[in-house]
Amino acid sequence: MFIDFEGIDGSGKTTLSNLLTARLKRMGYKVTHAREGGELQSPTARRIRELTRDSRLLEMGPRAEFFLNLARDAQQLEEVIAPSLKRGEVCITDRYLYSQLALTAGGRGLKENALLPACELASQGLWPDLVILVDVDPDLARLRKRLGKLQSGRANDTDSRKGLVGAGLAVRVREAFLEQARKDPTRWIILENNDQPLRMLEQRLVEAVVARLEGREQPVQRMVPAPAPPLPGVPSVDDVEERFFHALDGLEAREPQLAVWLLNGIPGLPAHQRRLAYAERLPGLVARSLTGLDDDTAWTLREVLAPSVPVDVAEGLGFVTSPRSHALRQRLYAQAPAAVLEGLKRQDSPEAWALRERGMKDGHLGAVLLGLAGVDGEESWVVREAGMQRKLYAEVARSLGGLATERAEALREVLLKHDRLSVLKSTTGLETPLALGLREQLEKGALKLVLRSLTGVDSPRAWEMRERGAPLTKEALDSVDGMDVPRAWRLRASSARRWPATVVSSMRGLPLVAETRALLERVLSEQGGSLPVLRNAYAVVAQARLLEQAARTVRPSVETSTAHLGRQEA
Numbered sequence: 001m002f003i004d005f006e007g008i009d010g011s012g013k014t015t016l017s018n019l020l021t022a023r024l025k026r027m028g029y030k031v032t033h034a035r036e037g038g039e040l041q042s043p044t045a046r047r048i049r050e051l052t053r054d055s056r057l058l059e060m061g062p063r064a065e066f067f068l069n070l071a072r073d074a075q076q077l078e079e080v081i082a083p084s085l086k087r088g089e090v091c092i093t094d095r096y097l098y099s100q101l102a103l104t105a106g107g108r109g110l111k112e113n114a115l116l117p118a119c120e121l122a123s124q125g126l127w128p129d130l131v132i133l134v135d136v137d138p139d140l141a142r143l144r145k146r147l148g149k150l151q152s153g154r155a156n157d158t159d160s161r162k163g164l165v166g167a168g169l170a171v172r173v174r175e176a177f178l179e180q181a182r183k184d185p186t187r188w189i190i191l192e193n194n195d196q197p198l199r200m201l202e203q204r205l206v207e208a209v210v211a212r213l214e215g216r217e218q219p220v221q222r223m224v225p226a227p228a229p230p231l232p233g234v235p236s237v238d239d240v241e242e243r244f245f246h247a248l249d250g251l252e253a254r255e256p257q258l259a260v261w262l263l264n265g266i267p268g269l270p271a272h273q274r275r276l277a278y279a280e281r282l283p284g285l286v287a288r289s290l291t292g293l294d295d296d297t298a299w300t301l302r303e304v305l306a307p308s309v310p311v312d313v314a315e316g317l318g319f320v321t322s323p324r325s326h327a328l329r330q331r332l333y334a335q336a337p338a339a340v341l342e343g344l345k346r347q348d349s350p351e352a353w354a355l356r357e358r359g360m361k362d363g364h365l366g367a368v369l370l371g372l373a374g375v376d377g378e379e380s381w382v383v384r385e386a387g388m389q390r391k392l393y394a395e396v397a398r399s400l401g402g403l404a405t406e407r408a409e410a411l412r413e414v415l416l417k418h419d420r421l422s423v424l425k426s427t428t429g430l431e432t433p434l435a436l437g438l439r440e441q442l443e444k445g446a447l448k449l450v451l452r453s454l455t456g457v458d459s460p461r462a463w464e465m466r467e468r469g470a471p472l473t474k475e476a477l478d479s480v481d482g483m484d485v486p487r488a489w490r491l492r493a494s495s496a497r498r499w500p501a502t503v504v505s506s507m508r509g510l511p512l513v514a515e516t517r518a519l520l521e522r523v524l525s526e527q528g529g530s531l532p533v534l535r536n537a538y539a540v541v542a543q544a545r546l547l548e549q550a551a552r553t554v555r556p557s558v559e560t561s562t563a564h565l566g567r568q569e570a
């Protein structure tokens with residue numbers, strides 16, 4: 001029997017297909033998993049996969065990509081799947097030709113009918129007996145995937161071609177999978193993976209598969225787990241705090257790591273109470289969740305956690321620049337030099353330079369460069385020169401972040417041939433001639449980065465690009481973070497249905513005036529059942545409350561940064 005797992009990235013295919021394999025083997029079945037532990041068994045298929053993921057190959061068109069993906073599946077079929085089925089085993093795959101149809105038709109927009117004959121050729125007539133579609137909210141899948149990367153030490157992995165397209169691709173691919181399942185209900189089972197513990201899903205899956213293996217009828221196509229009951233009524237700004245923490249506490253029982261991850265950067269007592277409850281069990285995640293917070297409780301927690309998880313504490317400092325942060329960075333340097341040095345962005349103070357000099361002496365030139373973004377003094381150019389001599393092109397490019405000077409532009413020109421994506425990232429917030437040209441060149445292949453590089457840019461060209469990108473992917477909305485101009489509000493309003501969680505998070509840092517409140521109310525009433533929406537809405541409200549509090553207590557002449565406001569609250 002041939003069983004294939006399909007679903008968007010981060011949906012849980014690898015986890016669940018491996019759990020199923022292990023269970024079936026324990027039950028005495030002979031099983032081959034063609035991608036055991038997430039690794040394709042055929043070396044040829046693995047090489048082809050590397051090619052399709054290579055972020056330098058951004059000009060690869062959808063047809064070339066399709067044929068490469070077909071080649072990968074055809075090779076897996078010949079080398080692994082067909083021989084296993086011939087031996088009479090259960091053969092399990094983690095993606096098959098359905099993925100290529102969903103990506104190329106649903107994701108890239110080619111006509112499915114034109115693709116089918118090529119799929120038939122690649123399949124040699126061998127199609128799965130059972131397809132398990134692991135279906136998940138794309139926002140949740142992305143969060144889980146990012147958390148998984150962090151926990152396996154891959155947080156700094158650079159994006160593959162797939163990652164550069166933007167989050168909208170997953171939404172379109174998911175729709176395409178659901179359509180395939182709808183058209184072929186006897187072959188496809190939908191396993192929803194939004195709010196159930198893995199143990200429970202594994203059990204449902206084993207039962208369904210064993211029923212098939214034993215030739216029993218499959219009663220339903222969609223295995224819908226019973227969701228936890230939400231609070232009654234429609235969510236609103238006034239009860240978003242209660243609803244968010246109700247949903248978060250429900251999640252804590254199943255996925256505590258994700259629950260702590262969702263507290264990232266959220267100020268206020270209820271969030272701190274949860275951090276304290278988890279500080280012993282998940283110290284690293286708790287430390288990271290303090291990103292950007294500058295209140296007394298945050299500092300106490302950092303002090304407590306610093307000896308056991310110094311890297312996470314350093315990462316969780318974000319770009320806080322208060323005197324307390326200098327003192328802590330100096331103490332953390334010995335155990336977490338790279339994280340400390342990378343956290344110095346935009347800091348040109350003597351304390352920051354003292355740390356950088358230590359970093360250079362200790363051989364951390366790459367990390368010093370990464371923490372040099374936004375710094376333009378003569379000393380910074382000496383460091384960049386050293387980076388060029390050592391061929392640290394990506395790091396030098398990132399060190400130019402936010403600089404629009406002629407000198408920075410000239411160095412970007414040199415770096416283009418080495419690493420154009422890092423150069424693109426360094427243009428965030430700028431509208432230099434080089435930034436404009438690069439955005440046009442990369443709009444097709446790296447839409448996510450192009451849109452993010454527009455963050456804060458308020459020019460007609462930037463708005464045209466965002467408006468073109470918004471129907472395709474949510475990063476168009478990321479780029480209006482904190483913007484309070486009419487075109488930003490129009491884009492938010494027209495995208496609220498497609499990208500609700502991102503529309504909401506783009507209002508972070510804005511005061512809770514009539515416009516903010518109205519849009520929050522609208523999204524909450526339409527999509528307030530989604531945890532990412534609730535989380536982002538609460539973050540907006542919690543931060544706006546801090547702003548209001550500060551406006552009441554801080555003298556008008558005092559600068560009101562959000563970091564500063566944290567202290568007022570405490």
Ligand SMILES: Nc1ncnc2c1ncn2[C@@H]1O[C@H](COP(=O)(O)OP(=O)(O)OP(=O)(O)O)[C@@H](O)[C@H]1O
Nearest residue numbers: 009010011012013014015144145148196197198255
């Ligand atoms: N129900 C769940 N509860 C807790 N964690 C989950 C659940 N489902 C998936 N995860 C976690 O989500 C992350 C992504 O899962 P997994 O790698 O299995 O997805 P995938 O579909 O194979 O992704 P990709 O196609 O990108 O490889 C993993 O860290 C996994 O542990």
Ligand SMILES: Cc1cn([C@H]2C[C@H](O)[C@@H](COP(=O)(O)O)O2)c(=O)[nH]c1=O
Nearest residue numbers: 049052053069095099100103161162165
């Ligand atoms: C480049 C690219 C690929 N995909 C699809 C194509 C394949 O079906 C899978 C490969 O994923 P895996 O990491 O090997 O499981 O993903 C895509 O969806 N988007 C892309 O840009």
